[in-house]
Every structure is written in C-alpha cells, then in structure tokens.
Amino acid sequence: MNRAQPKQFREQIRILERKLGLLKKNNGSCCAAVLTLAQCHAVVEIGRINSISLKDLAVILAIDISTTSRTVDGLVKKGYVQRTPSLEDRRSVDISLTESGMVIFETIESNNDTFFADIFDNIPNEEKMNVLHALDVILAAFDQES
Template identity: 30%
Template sequence: MDKSKKVVNELLVQLFNDILQIEEQVLKEGVISDLSLTEMHTIEAIGMYTKRTMSEVAQDLKITVGTLTSAINKLIKKGYVERNRIEEDRRVVLIGLTKRGKLAYRLHEKFHDDMVSNSVDGLTSQEEEVLISSLSRINKFLKEKYKLK
C-alpha cells in the first residue's frame, strides 16, 4: 500500500472510532446520560415529527422488529418513546418521541451539526467540493461493495 493510501486508511479508521467514542462520551456527560449510543440512534431513526410503524423503523435500522421491540421497551421505560396502536387496525403499532425524546433528538442533532460545521469551517468552496466528492465516492464504493442501501 503506498503512503497516501496508508494515510487515508489510518485517517478513516481513526475518524470512525473517534466519532463513536466522542458520541458516547457526549451522551454520558449530558442531560441524556441514561442513553446508550444505540438507543440514541434508535431515537434518531424514529424521527421528530411523525409517528412511525415498528417495521419502518426496524427497516431503517436494519434490525428485526423483535430486536427493535426490546429497544423500544427500554426507551419507553426511560420516558423517551411512546407506543400506540391505531384504532383501524390494532395490529399496527406506531411509535413516536415524547417531549424528552425530542430533546434527546435535538441535542444529538446539534452534536452532529457542530461536528460538521467545525469540519468545514475555514475551507474554501473548492475544498468543500473536494471533501464532499471524496466522501461521496467512499460512501458509494462501500454501499456497492457490501450491498448496502
């Protein structure tokens, strides 16, 4: 592997690991310290504005509805999520965020916004274009190679 490929590899691996570690650290130090990173990503998948079916959220997270059910039960106990059945078909379960869940969502969104803003702060528009193009190419390659949606 030539030098630049090695550097890119090291940076990508380090960046991925650092972001996960920092996200966990920020969660533990904040007002939503009772959430795991997985739970936060479940809240993120549920979304802010509409109630969603369990199967929609499970599909977005690429997990089974059974696995999601366990996660949702924990989030309900913690006060972040509410579950309702629709009257027309009691088999359909809708989940949505509580006020506390929406706060967690906004705080996590702010973390990501700050991270991205600081990453591009000071870049020229041409440098931003190169960064976006490079990240898009990596993303496209990984999705095609490993058949991700």
C-alpha cells in the same frame, strides 16, 4: 487498481469510524448519561421521521426487529417514546417521541450540528465540495454492497 489502495481505504474508514465513536464521549451528542448509543440512534431516526413502524425503524438502523424492539422498550420505560396502534395495519404499532423525547432529540441534533460545523470549518474552503462529493460516492458504494 493499486493493490494497496483498498487497504488504505479500509484503514482510513477504520480511523474515521474510531473518531466518530468518540462523539459520544466528547460532545455528549448522544446524551450518554441518559441513553445507550443504540437508543440515541433510535431517538434520532424517530425524531427525524416523527412516526415510524418498528419494522421500518429496524431497517433504517440495520438491526434485527427483536433488538429494535428491546431498544424501543427501553425508551418507552424512560418516557421518551410512545407506541400507538397503527391506523394502517392493526398488527403493527407506530413509534413516536414524547415531549421529553423531543427535548432529547433536539439536544442531540443541536450538539451534532455544532460539532460537525466545527469540523467542517477545519476543511479548507476549496476542498469542502470535494469532501461532500467523496462521502456521497462512498455511501453509494456501500449501498451497492448491500
């Protein structure tokens, strides 16, 4: 392995991360006027699953449960999320989106679908499968580190 390759990989990931961070400014994908970035991520994950425990949401978001709880509390106060006692575990609550939370979720998803379709269209057709495969490999490598 070339010693410069890990550094080049790091730099490319750093640049990609910075460009992805611009999403919230450029396309309103996280409804920045309404939600924090953490709340945006929570809404997306709750919306994709429909109902989830606080503990499972914390695992998906890769943040501690107290931070997840504060994030969800903010969403409850805004009327986007509701907590209901779990049918499986009396000590647990399930979190789901309210009707207005679903509107926010659908807006985020629609904006992101459009944004990423536009980016993907800029990739040459003969490279699209290679890009998707490379991202799978990178994600698997991250999973091995965890």
